[in-house]
Amino acid sequence: MPSIPLTLENFEEIANCSESQKSAIDEISKGFEVNKTKFNEIVNHFRNEMKKGLEMRGQTVAMVPSYVTGVPTGKExxxxxxxxxxxxxxxxxxxxxxxxxxxxxxxxxxxxxxxxxxxxxxxxxxxxxxxxxxxxxxxxxxxxxxxxxxxxxxxxxxxxxxxxxxxxxxxxxxxxxxxxxxxxxxxxxxxxxxxxxxxxxxxxxxxxxxxxNDTVGTLLAHAYKYPNTLLGVILGTGTNCAYFEKISNIKKLQSSSNAEHMIINLEWGAFDNEKKVLPITMFDNKLDRESNNPRLQIFEKLVSGMYLGEITRNILLNLIDRELIFDGISSKDLNTHYSVETAYLSTIESDDTDTLENARKILEEELNIPSTTLTDRQIVKRVCQIVGLRSAILSSAALSAIITQCNVIKTGCDIGIDGSLFEFYPSFEARIKSAFREHFGTNADNFKLGLARDGSGVGAALAAMLTTAK
The missing domain is CATH 3.30.420.40 (ATPase, nucleotide binding domain)
Structure with a gap:
């Protein structure tokens, strides 16, 4: 069964790549890939976790009721x-x-x-x-x-x-x-x-x-401009999502309401803390072990901007230890936790110069690697692509689960997304959409992704408006 990454884009060839380098990159890529079977497995497990969270408190995916039941029309x-x-x-x-x-x-x-x-x-x-x-x-x-x-x-x-x-x-x-x-x-x-x-x-x-919270605000803010909005998402330093759920499905809800829907804050960063279905590599396990909250927020650690640079750093150090890049030489900066910023990944991924000059500047001037070859820089770019691609595909899988849960595959909806990953990371939106097409086929065109800035301000004010309008 083909991997979704192979259908998303054809990564450029790495010049003068040795057999050992090629073998290492292929091995790393395999650990990060999400094929169709794995994608469907993640979607199904995510839906099951949502159901558990709607029924009982204290679940891994918390599914927190927001008590916001109104929907902005844009006419307020x-x-x-x-x-x-x-x-x-x-x-x-x-x-x-x-x-x-x-x-x-x-x-x-x-x-x-x-x-x-x-x-x-x-x-x-x-x-x-x-x-x-x-x-x-x-x-x-x-x-x-x-x-x-x-x-x-x-x-x-x-x-x-x-x-x-x-x-x-x-x-x-x-x-x-x-x-x-x-x-x-x-x-x-x-x-x-x-x-x-x-x-x-x-x-x-x-x-x-x-x-x-900010996801609820993002949803409301986007809905004011686009009334067909069903989901509000944060894809930035952290990640989370909120969506409109039928109140009849929120079994744990103790208070009564005459409304049909309520916004649920998923707290999806904790999805699969048990490490059952996500494609977790030794580089992710190293990051998790060394974090201040080991075995928690596992989905967030694979997806959000706070961690993508650190995953990349772990991979680069592994390749250095195997003397496959930089002549086996690291630097004090690269050896420092969280020294590789996600903004570096964005710059390197989007570098289309013949010599990857922007990547060279980051590696040699920001991270103080003594010297790099073009092959080194191409390998680093491939590592960034692998890490960034998995983040987008896992985001798409989680969104696909919610879309399926809401039964809007054919009718469609708007999705408001805030955060630096979605706004600035190269091809992030395109990769989400491509994974949608792999999963939903032609129905993928029914889902419109839009940048939703300032949910924490506009959305909070809208929540106050909807509350006082009752």
Missing amino acids: VGTFLALDLGGTNLRVCLIKFESEGNMSIKQQKYTISETYKTGEARQLFDFLANCIDKFLAELDETDYKGSSRKGGKLNLGFTFSFPVEQTAIDKGTLISWTKGFTCVNAVGKDVVFMLQEALNRKEVPVKVAALV
Whole structure:
């Protein structure tokens, strides 16, 4: 049975490649390939894991209910706030929805100091409230047109990119801090309640109407412009997906709803933590072993931009140890964990110069390899292609499982995707589509992939709008 990679593109020949080099590259390629049988196996296992997650809590693919049941039509109008907390910076946005899928945004970023990241939770949430108050104070009065600012409170959507157990659209208990945050007296508490308390203490006229994560926001933001949107996806430094599921299929849902659909946040990075079906190589196992979360987030470690460079580095070191590239000589930089950035892979893959000059600059000037031959550079390019190709095909397999679950193979849907991999990595979108064609045949044309920027802002505001419109 032919491998899907062979149908996607014909990789160029490697000049003056020795038999031992060719044998090594073929061996590595075989470990990364996804043939049709393997692709179907991944799709079927993914669907089974989705089903388990919809039925019971505590499953590998968590299938977290978002409690967002509305669907934007693109005709909504109004002015709403969004607050995006997820890392080094805090972002406050005022978003005006102007119908026909149009909108205008005013925003401001604020740096979060280490004191707020590691101190008392109350101090952090007071800081958030102060930033919102400062942002509002700097706006012109005309900015509030179409909002409830005068005579009431502005409604706010809160994008909170940390693990939470959500029990309602405006209730979510913090499970644990990540990304360098260690605030005390926050874990186990409702983050919406803490933010609202801080706003009330500061007498800031804002109501926290909705809590969302970035995938839910991406889905809503894309749906505002393209109402046929069914999935929102993050394919960047990390990866995740959200989609509209029939509420009747969410067996574990305890609250009742008159709506037919609810957005589910899959948390698909944990798919196949058990390592049953994914094409995992010794290079992936090395990365996993040396990570700060071994045997967790396995799918994310094969797909997301955070890890592709490290997988590539592991392969290059293996080839160096076998004296198959660079005359067997490495460098201090290449020997350093995560020194190979995914942006390097993008540059090398897209290098179509005769001498692969851009690849040479990265290898010799950024990673300080003493010298490289054209054959060396061609082998490195092939390694990048192998790693990048598998990422796109596995993304396509996961998307194929969700599309099949939603029974839209013939009717089609729009898919909103945010993230640097999808936006900048060469051929990433084309490879997803090619794998779709291998799997769905002519029905693959029914699925429209589109770049969906700023879901964490626009999507959060839309969630607030949909909640308050009920």
